[in-house]
Every structure is written in structure tokens, then in C-alpha cells.
Amino acid sequence: MCSRQMIKLPKKNRKTLDKHRVFSVNVMGAIGSGKTTLIEEAVRHLKEKYRTAVIAGDVIAEMDAPDSGNSGCRQSL
Numbered sequence: 001m002c003s004r005q006m007i008k009l010p011k012k013n014r015k016t017l018d019k020h021r022v023f024s025v026n027v028m029g030a031i032g033s034g035k036t037t038l039i040e041e042a043v044r045h046l047k048e049k050y051r052t053a054v055i056a057g058d059v060i061a062e063m064d065a066p067d068s069g070n071s072g073c074r075q076s077l
């Protein structure tokens, strides 16, 4: 992907998410900073009322994916 496409991609993603009424949050931080814990807790609170999903976006994610699954949301790597 060239840099021009990379600049346009966030806008395109935002448009698609808005169109489908998807609220998205990007959680970033150092290993051990509490990302997985925070996501699991958020999903536990939200899943009764909303459909939830997690996109785990790095190589460490395979370790976390089952955790997100256990909290009852869909996931993708």
C-alpha cells in the first residue's frame, strides 16, 4: 500500500463504520498496561445491549484472542 492510500484509509474506515453505526475504539499501550483487562471488562458490560467485536492487530494478539473470546465477543486477528 502506498503512502497516499495509507493517508486516505482512516477516513474511508471512519465513513464505513459510521455508515453501519459502528462505534470503534483503538486501544494501544505497552504489554502489561491493562489493555486486555480493560477490553474484557468493557465487553462484559456492553454485550447485553450491544453486539461487540475485537480486532486484535499485532503478533502478540494470538495470546490475547482467546481472552477476548471468553468475555463473549466476536474476534478477528
Ligand SMILES: Nc1nc2c(ncn2[C@@H]2O[C@H](COP(=O)(O)OP(=O)(O)O)[C@@H](O)[C@H]2O)c(=O)[nH]1
Residues within 6 Å of the ligand: 029, 030, 031, 032, 033, 034, 035, 036, 037, 038
Ligand atoms: N493493579 C491493577 N492491575 C491491573 C489493572 N488492569 C490490569 N491489571 C493487571 O495487569 C496485568 C496485565 O494486564 P493485561 O490486561 O493482560 O495487559 P495487556 O498486556 O495490556 O493486555 C494483569 O495481571 C492484570 O490483571 C489495573 O487497573 N490495576
Ligand SMILES: [Mg+2]
Residues within 6 Å of the ligand: 035, 036, 037, 064
Ligand atoms: Mg493483552
